[in-house]
Amino acid sequence: MKFGLFYELQLPKPAGQPQWNPEDEHKIYHDMLDQVELADSLGFDYVFEVEHHFLEEYSHSSAPEMLMAALSQRTKNIRLGHGIVLMPPGYNHPARVAERISALDLLSDGRVEFGTGESASTMEMGGFEVEREQKKAMWEECTREAANMMVQTPYQGFQGQFFSMPPRNVIPKPQQDPHPPLWVAASRRETTMLAARFGMGSLGFGFETPEELAERTNEYYRIIREECYPIGHAINPGLAVLTTFMMGQTDQEALERSANGPAFFSHSLGYYYNPITGGKHQPGEKNIYDSFLESNKKQNTLSAKTGFVKEEDIRKDEPEEEVQRALYRAARTGTAVGTVDRVREMLLTYEENNLDVMIFVAQCGDRKHEHIMESIELFGKEILPEFKERHETNHKAWREEQLASVDFPINSSI
Amino acid sequence: MARPDQVQDDQLRDLFVEAQGSMRTGQANEAVKSVVRALYRLLELKPELTTEELEPRPGWKMPFLTRWPQLGANFVEGSLAKHEPKIEFVKEKFALSEAITYYEFTLETAIKRGA
Numbered sequence: 001m002k003f004g005l006f007y008e009l010q011l012p013k014p015a016g017q018p019q020w021n022p023e024d025e026h027k028i029y030h031d032m033l034d035q036v037e038l039a040d041s042l043g044f045d046y047v048f049e050v051e052h053h054f055l056e057e058y059s060h061s062s063a064p065e066m067l068m069a070a071l072s073q074r075t076k077n078i079r080l081g082h083g084i085v086l087m088p089p090g091y092n093h094p095a096r097v098a099e100r101i102s103a104l105d106l107l108s109d110g111r112v113e114f115g116t117g118e119s120a121s122t123m124e125m126g127g128f129e130v131e132r133e134q135k136k137a138m139w140e141e142c143t144r145e146a147a148n149m150m151v152q153t154p155y156q157g158f159q160g161q162f163f164s165m166p167p168r169n170v171i172p173k174p175q176q177d178p179h180p181p182l183w184v185a186a187s188r189r190e191t192t193m194l195a196a197r198f199g200m201g202s203l204g205f206g207f208e209t210p211e212e213l214a215e216r217t218n219e220y221y222r223i224i225r226e227e228c229y230p231i232g233h234a235i236n237p238g239l240a241v242l243t244t245f246m247m248g249q250t251d252q253e254a255l256e257r258s259a260n261g262p263a264f265f266s267h268s269l270g271y272y273y274n275p276i277t278g279g280k281h282q283p284g285e286k287n288i289y290d291s292f293l294e295s296n297k298k299q300n301t302l303s304a305k306t307g308f309v310k311e312e313d314i315r316k317d318e319p320e321e322e323v324q325r326a327l328y329r330a331a332r333t334g335t336a337v338g339t340v341d342r343v344r345e346m347l348l349t350y351e352e353n354n355l356d357v358m359i360f361v362a363q364c365g366d367r368k369h370e371h372i373m374e375s376i377e378l379f380g381k382e383i384l385p386e387f388k389e390r391h392e393t394n395h396k397a398w399r400e401e402q403l404a405s406v407d408f409p410i411n412s413s414i
Numbered sequence: 415m416a417r418p419d420q421v422q423d424d425q426l427r428d429l430f431v432e433a434q435g436s437m438r439t440g441q442a443n444e445a446v447k448s449v450v451r452a453l454y455r456l457l458e459l460k461p462e463l464t465t466e467e468l469e470p471r472p473g474w475k476m477p478f479l480t481r482w483p484q485l486g487a488n489f490v491e492g493s494l495a496k497h498e499p500k501i502e503f504v505k506e507k508f509a510l511s512e513a514i515t516y517y518e519f520t521l522e523t524a525i526k527r528g529a
Contacts, residue, residue, distance in 0.1 A: 132484075133484060133485060133486055133488075133504070133505070134486075134505075136485055136509065136511050136512050136515065137485075137507075137508070137509035137511065137512055139511065140509045140510060140511040140512075141509065161507065189518070189522065190483075190514070190515050190518035190519050190522070191515070193416075193514070193518045194511055194514045194515060194518065197437075197514050198511070219416060227434070227438070229437075229438065229440075229510075319468070319469060319470045320468045320469065320470075321468045321469075321470040321476075321481065322481075323470075324470035
């Protein structure tokens with residue numbers, strides 16, 4: 001199993017204040033650079049950063065390509081993942097995506113992971129006039145063509161349903177051949193299976209249990225072998241999932257440092273993605289952190305006060321609907337929260353079920369930069385080396401078995 | 415694991431196989447039509463699905479069938495509330511990713527219900 005960090009660049013407003021302090025955004029951007037630089041030096045494999053627009057407090061990461069460019073010059077080995085680029089052409093013209101991905105691939109000496117997605121929040125779709133019913137079709141058309149643009153010399157041109165362009169040589173071309181590994185954001189099971197059919201890595205946002213993961217992994221790799229029709233020119237078989245991350249010398253210290261991170265992550269995500277309330281956000285006015293503090297008083301979320309919520313208690317009350325369930329679990333599961341011993345034990349259950357990549361949500365809610373740095377250091381020194389060793393020996397052999405009958409070219413960093 | 419050969423009902427299984435074949439040859443429109451027919455067949459076999467509810471949050475219930483992807487083969491407004499689900503095609507052209515999404519959702523629902 002490999003490991004990565006995941007960034008929304010969350011920035012809750014200070015409690016009781018109508019706006020942030022003037023230096024707050026500057027600080028989280030530079031904190032993030034420091035955190036990833038440290039993670040790189042310790043051997044973390046990936047950083048994935050989102051693209052979101054207008055989702056105040058939940059995500060201030062609207063120009064991930066800029067941060068990735070900065071990281072390309074401050075890091076040496078860590079792979080730079082878009083998690084994800086919004087592909088409907090209202091957000092990003094596919095030629096501009098291909099150009100930026102290729103330029104970043106050159107700048108980083110071939111370290112780009114090309115994550116793609118379609119977006120889901122009314123705030124974003126409304127802001128860029130992206131039609132909800134067409135966004136998946138837009139994603140498909142634009143992802144396929146962006147991959148073609150990185151490969152064809154010249155790009156042969158395209159008359160599509162959502163964008164058209166004449167033949168042009170889209171330059172530069174990426175360093176990785178034929179193009180960087182392709183991923184798609186998957187918040188539902190059916191999207192993970194779509195990823196398999198298109199030969200893409202699945203960036204899962206479901207906060208799955210190890211048992212669910214085992215079922216999904218088996219089915220995902222079966223589809224890769226038997227029913228894959230690649231969207232790109234090489235496939236990237238891989239399952240990645242998110243979990244919350246914070247370490248300490250004691251479990252209590254880790255929980256205290258975890259603060260309201262996971263619960264705020266879940267609350268603010270639910271706020272913007274709720275189909276009823278999500279579009280009613282008053283830009284520049286609401287303090288979501290205040291409303292979170294109020295509503296969280298009644299919840300049994302992961303916190304120093306409640307301690308770890310037992311898995312059986314989480315399952316007893318969890319919602320049936322998949323996305324709501326992910327939000328619920330995000331606020332309660334503490335898979336990678338705790339001491340070295342606890343976190344190692346929890347992660348072993350995912351390794352046993354053949355997860356390819358575990359991605360940590362460290363920066364979220366009101367967590368502190370210094371605690372994130374200490375957690376990265378503790379994990380990198382005390383836990384990461386043994387997982388790396390087993391990845392090279394056991395997991396790579398398992399993957400070779402899974403993919404032995406696959407004829408498509410494979411470009412995967414796993 | 416969700417494969418058509420896990421579906422019990424012959425007619426339903428054939429519809430999934432038909433959809434799978436269309437997807438393999440890139441015929442997304444045909445695949446979506448087959449999956450919609452599969453959904454209707456599933457509702458014949460498991461009519462309780464028309465009244466089944468999810469509770470995404472405590473106190474907030476919604477029909478299970480609202481999970482059906484709204485990608486252009488949508489439920490006619492009000493048909494779920496009347497427990498008489500009816501699909502209308504609000505666009506002519508479907509993408510393969512949309513067909514796959516409909517297929518995966520419907521196949522998994524059918525297998526989970528033992529149809």
